[in-house]
Amino acid sequence: MEKIVLKNVVKIFGDSPKKALHMLNEGASISEISKKTGNVVGVANVSFSVNEGEIVVVMGLSGSGKSTLVRCINRLFEPTSGGIYVDGQDVCALGPKELREFRRSKFGMVFQHFALFPHRKVVDNVEFGLEIQGVDKNQRREKAEKSLEMVGLKGWGEKYPEELSGGMQQRVGLARALALDPDILLMDEAFSALDPLIRRDMQDELINLQHTMQKTIVFISHDLDEALKLGDRLVILKDGAVEQIGTSEEILTKPATEYVRKFVEEVDITKVLTAETIMKKSEDVAYLGSDGPKTALRKMKKNAISSLFVVNKDHTVAGIVFVDDVRRLADQGETDLEKAMRKDIKTVSADTPAHELFPIMQDISYPVAVVNEQNKLKGVIVKGLLFSAIAERGGE
């Protein structure tokens, strides 16, 4: 279901936005408009939608209008033209009082530089939104404590923000937004001010939280690695306009414009490619119980491989057999394949990133099985496949 819909949103800063808007619609470039009218076009005809429970990352370099865009969604900035709909409600049509109510009930916002109130204790910061809503003291304290616990800051409530490290301060910022239990989280470069290690922790934390919360999140970032990691879909902005909208996979493999392609080149491909994108899906397998050594040998010969995965009837992985062992078994006249099977094999999940596959594959001489949560075989990765996948994507 579409939670947020943006239709041709334009935001122009300056004293003659109407003229600038007219020029923009006539197809004038942003620098042209700036030169002729002195107005700055922050966002130029952006349209996209965000589904319920989805993380959409709006990505762009500084000055691309991404922070302006997110502020248009809750009307911290008044859009110059275009429509913004949240749950079908036209946000631009709300009066001042309705808008305040709307902000209180729908949005939680996290800021780049945390925006914690220095004169309030951590717990009072987290309570802020509830206090604004007029929730009574005990109830909001309870909710605030719960929210702090969620972000791993239990017991820090009585401190002042300045006593906390940057990473912890941003956890407070996140807790403050979560305390309201809003449908939508607007995160404006939420992790950009943190150092890289802490940033990665926070990203993981957000992904974990999102598993249980299922919020609709609009995340602003200038870091493509972060965008690819967090985003179900990405919106890439340049000069206030959309360059491409798509999943990580689509952005990486089919960059729509030269600009996006240049961006993508910078990405460390091994962090983005997962086991699922590399694996071979149509590999033959032997079925435990029904296939004997002879069948297994034939399948191996047909596919020109020296090992074969063995699966149970329900397609869960049982083990692997090697061509030499199976031939010996067949020579002895045995019919039970299980006797040649090795059971202690490595399996990986579908979302394992490529860079984690290297050490695993180095230790073993046979292919790796890719399985889903029920241990069912989804595909197979052999070493050559891994290298060729990386060479192919990285060498473009």
Added chain:
Amino acid sequence: MNLDLPRVPIGPAVEATIDFLVEHLAFATRAFSAVADQGLRFMESSMMAVHPVIVVVAATILVFLLTRKRGVTVFTFLGLGLIWNIGLWSAAVTTLSLVVVATLIAIIIGIPLGIISAISDTVYRIVRPVLDFMQTLPAFVYLIPAIPFFGLGRVAAIFATVIFSMPPAIRFTNLGIRQVPKELTECADAFGADRWQKLIKIQLPLAKTTIMGGVNQTVMLALSMVVIAAMIGAGGLGGEVWRAIQRLQPGAGFEAGIGIVILAIILDRVLHQLATKD
């Protein structure tokens, strides 16, 4: 060459305006008069009701409780003791009362004005040149319009003092609120705070130190003006100085001057401490 240009009638215009205001603002001047006079009487009578030694000790304890600083506390005790010793006690009480009443009125009017001019750019555009004008006009000039409104005496002195000392209260409040980081007010907006909530919960607490700095300035300006206002019958330590000038008594004038300095230092230190606390 003799240019026969008509003279621009600034003076007559001001006089006409004052006449008009005296006639039509009588209710306001009467109200101001009542407030100022009652306030002064209350302050003076409560401080003069007990023996000066008790007031000195009480003031010393109060200063210690407010500042927790040994230096200021000792200075308060010795300074006030000296004022009493050289026979300027009652004059000092009058001066302090004038300062307190004038400052309170200036703050009660000034801080809300500062808040409004911080919130509204239009108001600020009007207020700012008025403040500039108020601060550059020589202090004596304020004494003149005070007389037709209130006659000679202490109420006129308070009126002139309020006008003279109010600008920092307005300026600093305005500045303090405007200095609150934009991200913080934006955050309050994003969480759906209305203007009042934003002001009370975020802007004023964060502007507190700056506003207190303005209050400090207001008090200091009030003290200097109260001394000048002795010329229109304010009395107090300024009155002592004024009399010493007229009678050519440098010794007495110097003593009263020291009394003013002592009051100024105590007030400044205490207010500074209050402003920077937390």
